Amino acid sequence: xxxxxxxxxxxxxxxxxxxxxxxxxxxxxxxxxxxxxxxxxxxxxxxxxxxxxxxxxxxxxxxxxxxxxxxxxxxxxxxxxxxxxxxxxxxxxxxxxxxxxxxxxxxxxxxxxxxxxxxxxxxxxxxxxxxxxxxxxxxxxxxxxxxxxxxxxxxxxxxxxxxxxxxxxxxxxxxxxxxxxxxxxxxxxxxxxxxxxxxxxxxxxxxxxxxxxxxxxxxxxxxxxxxxxxxxxxxxxxxxxxxxxxxxxxxxxxxxxxxxxxxxxxxxxxxxxxxxxxxxxxxxxxxxxxxxxxxxxxxxxxxxxxxxxxxxxxxxxxxxxxxxxxxxxxxxxxxxxxxxxxxxxxxxxxxxxxxxxxxxxxxxxxxx
Numbered sequence: 001x002x003x004x005x006x007x008x009x010x011x012x013x014x015x016x017x018x019x020x021x022x023x024x025x026x027x028x029x030x031x032x033x034x035x036x037x038x039x040x041x042x043x044x045x046x047x048x049x050x051x052x053x054x055x056x057x058x059x060x061x062x063x064x065x066x067x068x069x070x071x072x073x074x075x076x077x078x079x080x081x082x083x084x085x086x087x088x089x090x091x092x093x094x095x096x097x098x099x100x101x102x103x104x105x106x107x108x109x110x111x112x113x114x115x116x117x118x119x120x121x122x123x124x125x126x127x128x129x130x131x132x133x134x135x136x137x138x139x140x141x142x143x144x145x146x147x148x149x150x151x152x153x154x155x156x157x158x159x160x161x162x163x164x165x166x167x168x169x170x171x172x173x174x175x176x177x178x179x180x181x182x183x184x185x186x187x188x189x190x191x192x193x194x195x196x197x198x199x200x201x202x203x204x205x206x207x208x209x210x211x212x213x214x215x216x217x218x219x220x221x222x223x224x225x226x227x228x229x230x231x232x233x234x235x236x237x238x239x240x241x242x243x244x245x246x247x248x249x250x251x252x253x254x255x256x257x258x259x260x261x262x263x264x265x266x267x268x269x270x271x272x273x274x275x276x277x278x279x280x281x282x283x284x285x286x287x288x289x290x291x292x293x294x295x296x297x298x299x300x301x302x303x304x305x306x307x308x309x310x311x312x313x314x315x316x317x318x319x320x321x322x323x324x325x326x327x328x329x330x331x332x333x334x335x336x337x338x339x340x341x342x343x344x345x346x347x348x349x350x351x352x353x354x355x356x357x358x359x360x361x362x363x364x365x366x367x368x
Contacts, residue, residue: 009099013081013107021077028069029062036061053141060134067122071280072311074115075288078108079307082292091293101355104289112285119278124256127274131253163237165210167197174198179212181237185219192217192237209236265332269325272335276318283314283343290350314343 040057043049049057082104085091094104156165168178176199181192194215201208212235220227251259251270259271287310291303321336 009094009103010107010110013104014111016081017077017108017111020081021073024076024080025066025069025073028073029065032065032069033058033062036065049141053137056137057134060130060137064127064130067119067127067277070115070119070122071277071284074112074281075284075307075311076304078285078288079292079304082289083294083303086292086294101289101351105286108285108289112281116278116281119281123274123277128253128255132249135249135253179210179215181210181212183237187221188219189222190217190219192235194232194235211236265326265328268332268335269322272325272332272337273318273322276336276340279340280314283340283347284311287343287347287350290347290354293354310343310346314339317342 037058040049040054040061044051044054082091085094152167152170154166163184164180164182166180167176170176176197177195179192179194179197181190183190183192192212192215194212196214197210197212199208200211213233215232215235217230217232217235218227219230251262251264251266254262254267254270256271256274259267259274262268288307291307291310294303317339318336321330321339324330325332325335
């Protein structure tokens, strides 16, 4: 029984690609995650998200970004590794020793194959699960306690404008002083002012109240003179009623099995988007090997711009194809597959140009 063993050149490429991809993914994750963090924390400041929810969303978004950056990370990693080897004359030495382009592709795909299997699992199985968890966190956060981001000296609006809350000062123990509340109940406008108060939660219902101490309440219908004035020692105002929200998952949150049983254009588009992510690894692996060839004197960063330009074109055509699928402009069998085929065709043209048409023709004749 023969045991599969990696050759020295295979180990060389796999080691270099692993190190480079780890570094590239770290840089990309820091850049992309920082943008997400700014948006999420701005929502916390505005009171649209709670602190507990935002940390859960950061975790799920980090996992989603890790899955999404795999193709571009692979593209850049192969380009940088091969470009450095061309610059340092390592590729020249390998070609002189009889290592051909097919051996380079073999070493690259020994690294890409397990990554393809992992990405296939993450894209088809893990991604919809993460999207469902994000939706659960958002729904739970929206349907639960509604007071967030209360700051002293600022008017806060809750319950779609039915309640306006103002507090002059908040102490370190979360006690509020000089409180003003305006709310609507049963068509009547209520204005409440008190010297102090605090927020409490009903342990049975989960409703949140503002308990006010030593104040007055004015209640009546705007435009009428029969206002009711009440002086109180303690008064509670319901700010948020906890309700069991029903989760309605869209196509992005549905599992791959569910999408396969649906005929809607959006479901087909989402399904092809999930398959395209691992397929992009194969497409980029075929494409980037000829792109990475540079002259030792030219440096390795010139082709980096070409690779990034090709990636941008690839992504734009993918987004355009998804839009066409949803609108019914192109049939499902065309879908986004034509973009991958076009890129693989471009890779073939570049390989022929790299080796020379006469060499390809001679090789094919020898095989016959």
